[in-house]
Amino acid sequence: MTPFQLSLMEFSVAGTAAVLTSGTALFYLRRITLDRPAIGTFNGRDIRVLFVFIVFLPLLYALLPHWALTCFLSITFASALSIGLRPLLGPAALWLTVGTLIGASIWLSRTMLGTVWGWQLSWLEGDLLVTLAAVAIANLYVQGGMKLKHVSWFALTLGVYDVLFTTVLPVNSHLAEEFLGWPLDPSFGMRFGLYNATIGIGDLLVYALFLIAAFKAYGRLAGRVAMGLIVVFGVGAVAAAPLVLDNFITARTDVAIPAQTLFGPAAFVAYLWMRRRYGRERTMQEFLASADVVRPRQAAPAPAPVPALEPLPAPSPA
Amino acid sequence: MLETGIRQFRMAMGMVWGRKLDTANLARLVEDALATLAEFGEPGSDVQAVLDGPLADPESRTEFANRSLRRTARRLQAQSSFYSRRFAAAGIAADKLDVEALRRIPVTVKRDLVERQAEFLCADSNRYLATRTTGTTGRPVEIWVSRYELELLAGLGALAGVLRDENRASDIVQVNVSSRATLSVHLNAAVCRLVGSGCRVLGIVPPDEALDSLTEGGVTLLATVPSYLAELVVAARRRGLGPADFRLRRIDGGGEVLSTSLAAAARETFGVSQVNDVFAMTEVMPVTGRNCGGGHLHHDINMGLVELLDLDTGEPAAPGALATVVITPYFPYRECMPVLRYDTRDVVRCLPDGPLDCEAAGIPATSPILGKADHILRVGPTQVVTPRDLVEAVEALPSQPWPARFHTRLADGRVRLSLPESAVDGLGEAGAREHFAMRGLDVDLNLVADADAASLRTLRSDLHETTFVAAPALIGE
Numbered sequence: 001m002t003p004f005q006l007s008l009m010e011f012s013v014a015g016t017a018a019v020l021t022s023g024t025a026l027f028y029l030r031r032i033t034l035d036r037p038a039i040g041t042f043n044g045r046d047i048r049v050l051f052v053f054i055v056f057l058p059l060l061y062a063l064l065p066h067w068a069l070t071c072f073l074s075i076t077f078a079s080a081l082s083i084g085l086r087p088l089l090g091p092a093a094l095w096l097t098v099g100t101l102i103g104a105s106i107w108l109s110r111t112m113l114g115t116v117w118g119w120q121l122s123w124l125e126g127d128l129l130v131t132l133a134a135v136a137i138a139n140l141y142v143q144g145g146m147k148l149k150h151v152s153w154f155a156l157t158l159g160v161y162d163v164l165f166t167t168v169l170p171v172n173s174h175l176a177e178e179f180l181g182w183p184l185d186p187s188f189g190m191r192f193g194l195y196n197a198t199i200g201i202g203d204l205l206v207y208a209l210f211l212i213a214a215f216k217a218y219g220r221l222a223g224r225v226a227m228g229l230i231v232v233f234g235v236g237a238v239a240a241a242p243l244v245l246d247n248f249i250t251a252r253t254d255v256a257i258p259a260q261t262l263f264g265p266a267a268f269v270a271y272l273w274m275r276r277r278y279g280r281e282r283t284m285q286e287f288l289a290s291a292d293v294v295r296p297r298q299a300a301p302a303p304a305p306v307p308a309l310e311p312l313p314a315p316s317p318a
Numbered sequence: 319m320l321e322t323g324i325r326q327f328r329m330a331m332g333m334v335w336g337r338k339l340d341t342a343n344l345a346r347l348v349e350d351a352l353a354t355l356a357e358f359g360e361p362g363s364d365v366q367a368v369l370d371g372p373l374a375d376p377e378s379r380t381e382f383a384n385r386s387l388r389r390t391a392r393r394l395q396a397q398s399s400f401y402s403r404r405f406a407a408a409g410i411a412a413d414k415l416d417v418e419a420l421r422r423i424p425v426t427v428k429r430d431l432v433e434r435q436a437e438f439l440c441a442d443s444n445r446y447l448a449t450r451t452t453g454t455t456g457r458p459v460e461i462w463v464s465r466y467e468l469e470l471l472a473g474l475g476a477l478a479g480v481l482r483d484e485n486r487a488s489d490i491v492q493v494n495v496s497s498r499a500t501l502s503v504h505l506n507a508a509v510c511r512l513v514g515s516g517c518r519v520l521g522i523v524p525p526d527e528a529l530d531s532l533t534e535g536g537v538t539l540l541a542t543v544p545s546y547l548a549e550l551v552v553a554a555r556r557r558g559l560g561p562a563d564f565r566l567r568r569i570d571g572g573g574e575v576l577s578t579s580l581a582a583a584a585r586e587t588f589g590v591s592q593v594n595d596v597f598a599m600t601e602v603m604p605v606t607g608r609n610c611g612g613g614h615l616h617h618d619i620n621m622g623l624v625e626l627l628d629l630d631t632g633e634p635a636a637p638g639a640l641a642t643v644v645i646t647p648y649f650p651y652r653e654c655m656p657v658l659r660y661d662t663r664d665v666v667r668c669l670p671d672g673p674l675d676c677e678a679a680g681i682p683a684t685s686p687i688l689g690k691a692d693h694i695l696r697v698g699p700t701q702v703v704t705p706r707d708l709v710e711a712v713e714a715l716p717s718q719p720w721p722a723r724f725h726t727r728l729a730d731g732r733v734r735l736s737l738p739e740s741a742v743d744g745l746g747e748a749g750a751r752e753h754f755a756m757r758g759l760d761v762d763l764n765l766v767a768d769a770d771a772a773s774l775r776t777l778r779s780d781l782h783e784t785t786f787v788a789a790p791a792l793i794g795e
Contacts, residue, residue: 037326145354
C-alpha cells in the first residue's frame with residue numbers, strides 16, 4: 001500500500017470509530033440516566049487521579065503476563081459494560097450479554113486469526129466491545145459531573161503524555177504491537193489484507209467525553225463544533241500525519257501517531273472559545289431540565305372524568 | 319467523584335472497625351455533598367441508605383447493635399471509672415455484651431451525672447467544652463465534650479442537613495436558644511460554617527428583637543424552643559405580622575412539648591410549611607429523634623441503642639404501653655463523657671406491633687415525647703395524664719394562652735389544674751372544664767391571677783437575656 005492508501009485506511013477506521021463511539025455516547029446521554037452515588041461529583045482532583053492511573057496502566061499492561069492481562073481486561077470490560085447496560089437490561093440478560101461479548105473475544109482471538117476474514121470478524125467483535133465500553137465510561141464520567149473544563153484539560157495533558165510515550169518512551173506503540181491478536185485488545189480496528197488500522201480505546205474515550213461534555217455544557221451548536229474537531233483533529237490530522245512526518249514509524253515499520261497531541265490542544269482552545277462565547281457550563285441538573293434531553297414518550301392521557309351531575313355535598317363545618 | 323468515594327470508604331471503614339472518625343474527612347464530605355447538590359440539584363438515589371443506614375431488617379439491626387455495644391463497652395470499661403465499676407458489679411465482660419445482657423446493667427440516671435460527674439470522664443480524652451442543661455427540670459447537669467466530639471457532631475449534622483435539604487448554603491439560621499446552652503449554640507454555628515450558611519445567635523432576647531431580626535435579616539431557618547416560639551407567635555400577631563413579612567422556610571423546635579395548636583399557629587403566622595419537633599438531649603447526643611408525617615417519633619439507631627422500658631417494671635415495654643426512653647450512644651460518636659443506658663425519663667407510648675406506613679417506615683418509631691416521667695399523673699389504675707395531654711389541651715383554648723402556663727396536682731384522684739385567669743377568657747370556668755372534658759381530661763380548675771402565671775410552670779423561655787436595644791436613652795446622651 002502507498003502511504004496515502006494507508007492514511008486513507010486509518011482515516012476510514014479511526015473516523016468510523018470516533019464518530020460511532022462519540023455519536024452513540026451522545027445518543028445514550030440524551031436518553032438514559034445512569035445511577036449515581038448519593039454523594040459525589042467529578043472535580044479537578046479526580047482528573048489528576050485519572051491521569052495518574054492512565055500513566056501507570058500501560059506500564060502495568062507491559063509488565064503483566066498475557067494470562068493475567070486477559071483476566072484484568074475481562075474485569076475492566078465487564079465492569080464498564082455492566083455500568084452501561086444496567087439501565088437497559090435485566091440482571092440475567094445483562095450478564096449473559098457481557099459474558100458472551102468477553103467470551104467471544106477470547107474465543108475468536110484464539111481460533112479465528114488464521115485468515116483475513118477471521119481477523120476481520122475478531123476485530124468487529126472487539127470493536128463492538130470497545131465502543132460499548134467507551135460509551136459507558138464516557139457517560140459515567142459526564143453524567144457523574146465531569147465538565148468540559150475537566151475534559152479539555154485532560155485532553156491537553158494527555159497530548160503531552162501521548163507524544164512522550166510514543167516518541168521518547170515508546171510504551172504506547174509497543175503495547176499496540178503487543179496487544180495485536182490477543183483477546184480483549186482495547187483498540188478499535190480492522191484488517192485489510194496484511195495491514196491493521198487501529199485507534200486506542202483511550203482516544204475514543206476522550207473524543208466521546210469531549211463531545212458529550214460540550215453538548216451537556218452548551219447544547220447542540222457546541223456539540224456540532226466538538227464533533228467537527230474530533231473529525232478534523234482527532235481523525236483527519238492523525239491519519240494525515242504520516243504523510244508529512246516520519247517521526248512515528250517504529251522499528252517494525254508500524255506507524256504510531258500520538259492522537260491526543262494533535263487533538264488535545266485543539267480541544268482546549270475550543271473549550272476556551274466556548275467558555276468565552278457561552279459563559280458558565282450548564283450543570284447536570286440544568287441539562288436534564290433542558291430540551292436537549294430526549295424524554296420517553298408519555299402515555300396518552302386518560303379520558304377526563306365525566307362531571308358529576310348532582311352537586312357535591314358541602315363540607316361539614318369543622 | 320473518585321475522591322468522594324475514597325472519603326466515604328474511609329468513613330465507612332471507621333464506622334465498621336469502631337475507630338474514631340477523621341473529622342477533616344467528614345468536613346470534606348460535606349463539601350462534596352454541597353458540590354453534588356450544586357451539580358445535580360439532589361443527592362444520588364441511594365441517599366436514604368446513607369442517611370438512615372441499611373438497618374431496615376430487624377436481624378441486621380440486632381447484629382449491628384450487639385457489635386456497637388461491645389465496642390462501646392470495651393472502651394467504657396477501660397476508660398470510665400463509673401462504668402468500669404458497673405460492669406464489674408454486674409459480672410459482665412464487655413467483649414460478651416449484647417442487647418440481652420445489657421439489661422443486667424442498671425440504667426444511668428441524671429443524679430449519677432450530677433453527683434459523680436468526674437467518674438464519667440474518660441481517661442483517654444481531653445475536655446474542650448462544658449455545657450450545662452438549663453435546669454428547667456431540676457438541678458443542672460454539666461456535660462463535657464472533646465474537640466473531636468464537637469467537630470464530629472457538627473460534621474454529621476451538616477452532612478445529614480445538606481443531604482436532606484434541610485440546610486442550604488443560602489440559608490441564614492437564627493438561633494433563639496439560651497446562650498448558655500453552649501453545645502447547642504456551638505453546634506448550630508459549626509454546622510453553618512460547614513454548610514456555608516449564615517448563623518445569627520441571638521439567645522432568648524425580648525421577642526420583638528428576635529422578630530425584627532426575622533423580618534429584616536433574611537433569616538430562612540429558625541432554631542428555638544417551643545415556649546419561646548410561642549412568645550414569638552404572640553408578639554408577631556400583636557404586631558400584625560404575617561407570612562409576607564418573613565422569609566422563613568422551616569422552624570426547628572425541641573427541648574419542650576410542642577403542641578399541635580402552637581405548631582399550626584407558627585406555620586400560619588410565619589408562613590412555613592414545616593415546624594419540626596426534634597428530640598435531642600445533650601447527655602445522649604448525637605442520638606436524636608425525628609418526627610415524620612405520620613406523627614411518629616423515629617429514633618436514630620445508627621449512632622446509639624434506644625431502649626423503651628416500661629415505666630413500672632423497667633423491662634422492655636409492650637406495644638401500646640408507656641415507656642421511658644433509655645439511650646446508649648455508641649463509640650466513636652461520644653468520647654469525653656459518654657453514658658451507657660441513660661434514662662432520659664422522657665416518656666413515649668410504644669406503637670402497636672405491625673408495619674408503619676409513613677415515609678420513615680424502616681426506622682423504629684414511637685409516639686412523640688409525652689413529657690417527663692416524673693410529671694405524669696396517674697388518675698386511675700390504667701389511666702394517666704401526660705404533660706403533652708395538658709399542654710395540648712391548654713394551648714388549644716380559644717384564648718390562645720401561649721406558652722401554656724399551668725400547674726397540676728392530684729387531689730382525691732382528680733387532676734387539679736391551676737391556670738391563669740386570662741387563659742379561660744371567652745369560655746368561663748364551666749366552658750373551660752367542658753373544653754378539657756372534650757379532650758378526655760376530667761379536671762378541677764383553679765384560676766390564679768395572671769401576675770402569678772410564670773410561677774405555675776417553668777419554661778425555657780423564662781431564661782430571658784437582657785439587651786440594651788429596648789432600654790430608654792439616657793438623659794444627656
